[in-house]
Amino acid sequence: xxxxxxxxxxxxxxxxxxxxxxxxxxxxxxxxxxxxxxxxxxxxxxxxxxxxxxxxxxxxxxxxxxxxxxxxxxxxxxxxxxxxxxxxxxxxxxxxxxxxxxxxxxxxxxxxxxxxxxxxxxxxxxxxxxxxxxxxxxxxxxxxxxxxxxxxxxxxxxx
Amino acid sequence: xxxxxxxxxxxxxxxxxxxxxxxxxxxxxx
Numbered sequence: 254x255x256x257x258x259x260x261x262x263x264x265x266x267x268x269x270x271x272x273x274x275x276x277x278x279x280x281x282x283x284x285x286x287x288x289x290x291x292x293x294x295x296x297x298x299x300x301x302x303x304x305x306x307x308x309x310x311x312x313x314x315x316x317x318x319x320x321x322x323x324x325x326x327x328x329x330x331x332x333x334x335x336x337x338x339x340x341x342x343x344x345x346x347x348x349x350x351x352x353x354x355x356x357x358x359x360x361x362x363x364x365x366x367x368x369x370x371x372x373x374x375x376x377x378x379x380x381x382x383x384x385x386x387x388x389x390x391x392x393x394x395x396x397x398x399x400x401x402x403x404x405x406x407x408x409x410x411x412x
Numbered sequence: 413x414x415x416x417x418x419x420x421x422x423x424x425x426x427x428x429x430x431x432x433x434x435x436x437x438x439x440x441x442x
Contacts, residue, residue: 256420258423258424258427259424260427262428262431262432262434262435264434264435264438264439265438265439266438270438271438274434274437274438278437281437282430282433282434282436282437283430283433284430284433286422286426286429288422288423288426289422289423289426364431364434366427368427371416371419371420371423395425399428
């Protein structure tokens with residue numbers, strides 16, 4: 254099966270501003286997830302060192318820095334590609350995130366995240382994350398609640 | 413469902429949650 258994950262969202266901002274906030278304010282909008290911690294320690298603050306030779310790093314409370322990945326494509330305001338590694342990955346294990354910013358409608362942007370490369374992470378490693386079905390079902394439930402809430406708000410706007 | 417499939421669903425959920433926060437930040441009144 255494909256190990257590609259694609260998630261898209263439409264925002265009320267031009268691509269240039271969406272790109273800027275995505276990069277410069279990632280420390281403010283990123284939501285750490287215990288299933289995808291970069292290191293075994295408490296999550297730190299994410300920060301992009303911008304530019305074609307830049308990188309995405311996590312800085313922990315004590316000041317230690319973990320490099321999540323180098324920037325592999327830098328094409329503001331339309332495209333950004335960066336590596337995405339957890340501390341437990343071996344050098345051969347590597348995933349990649351592509352973020353695209355496409356103008357749609359009047360002053361709006363579709364932001365699409367495509368996260369690939371999880372097939373480079375052996376099944377045994379993935380299995381060690383442990384995804385008991387109760388956790389999965391809880392997460393799916395939360396996800397649907399978010400979707401339905403957004404749908405409800407949208408529908409209310411049209412009334 | 414395989415562990416990989418479960419992980420990818422959880423990963424999609426994690427990205428969705430962060431992107432919703434990104435959208436909220438981007439669209440907040442200045």
